[in-house]
Amino acid sequence: MLFPAIMHTGPQSSIRLATPNEFSTSLIPKEYYADSLVRIPLHGENGTDFAATLYLKETVVPDVIVFKFTEQHYLNDVITYEDLKTLIAGVVSIFDADYAMLFNHEIDHIEGRTKWVNGPDRKFLRKLGWFTYFGPSFVDFLGRRRFKSLRSVAEKYELHGGIMVILQEEPLQNEPKHLARLRQAEAEMRLHKLS
Numbered sequence: 001m002l003f004p005a006i007m008h009t010g011p012q013s014s015i016r017l018a019t020p021n022e023f024s025t026s027l028i029p030k031e032y033y034a035d036s037l038v039r040i041p042l043h044g045e046n047g048t049d050f051a052a053t054l055y056l057k058e059t060v061v062p063d064v065i066v067f068k069f070t071e072q073h074y075l076n077d078v079i080t081y082e083d084l085k086t087l088i089a090g091v092v093s094i095f096d097a098d099y100a101m102l103f104n105h106e107i108d109h110i111e112g113r114t115k116w117v118n119g120p121d122r123k124f125l126r127k128l129g130w131f132t133y134f135g136p137s138f139v140d141f142l143g144r145r146r147f148k149s150l151r152s153v154a155e156k157y158e159l160h161g162g163i164m165v166i167l168q169e170e171p172l173q174n175e176p177k178h179l180a181r182l183r184q185a186e187a188e189m190r191l192h193k194l195s
Contacts, residue, residue, distance in 0.1 A: 001083050002050050002067070005042040017042070046078055054095075060122045062099055065091050074171050081169050088131050092160050098122070098137050103129030106174045107182070117194045126191050128165060128182060130172035135162040142189075152184045 008014045009029045017023055023042075032039050036057040042050040049068040055061065067087065073079045084102060092100055098121065116123045120141040134142065139162050147163050150156055155166040167185060172178050186192065 001069075001079050001087065002042060002044040002046075002048050005044045005050070007040075007042050046073070048073060048079070052095075062122050062124070063095060063097070065095065065097075065100070067102075071171055084131060085164075085166070088133060088164065089159060092133055092135070092162075097133065098135030098162070099124045100131075100133040101125065101129035102131035104172045104174065107172060107179070126194050128167060128185050128189070128191070130167055132165045132167075133159060133162055134165070135160070139163050142194075146189045146191075149190075150185060150188045152181055152188060 003020060004016060004018045006014045006016055007023075007027065009027070010031075015027060028038060028040055032041075036059070037053055037055050040052045040054070044050070047070070049066070051064075051066045053064040055063055069079050088100055088102060091097060099119070115126045117126045120137040124138065134147075139147070147156065147165070150165065153165055154168045155164070157164055165185075167181060168178070172182065
């Protein structure tokens, strides 16, 4: 999906990584470290981008993993539905994530969809994405009843002690039928009642 990828190590230098196994934290330039975090950007030769912002100290703000791709990557099978399921499962496992979301940036900025609420250990967004993973502490915090009442999704399954929710198989777009499904799923989980 991402590899081969390029990691810039300076203004005029970079490293080409043919596979994920070639990556090592020892390759991360010191300029990528700041006070209590490190940011790791990788640029796929196929036009995808990956960036991880990892906090080195305990914080209420979650680590952020960004994987950018276009609809064309999906339509041309550069990235498949199964690839995305595998990617999320791997990221959750590797980073011991307690919350993860794959979303369409265009939909993410619709008014009212960016409300943060206090979770068990840190803040999280009160919304669903195309794929949303709730780790064990969030499942306990929200209650399993919210997930049992969730019916208008393509998939909902246990993953690494938490629950993965996948809204639909096709990419989530800013289209009336997709937005209606998204709103319905969020209503079924009663996410709007969280403050």
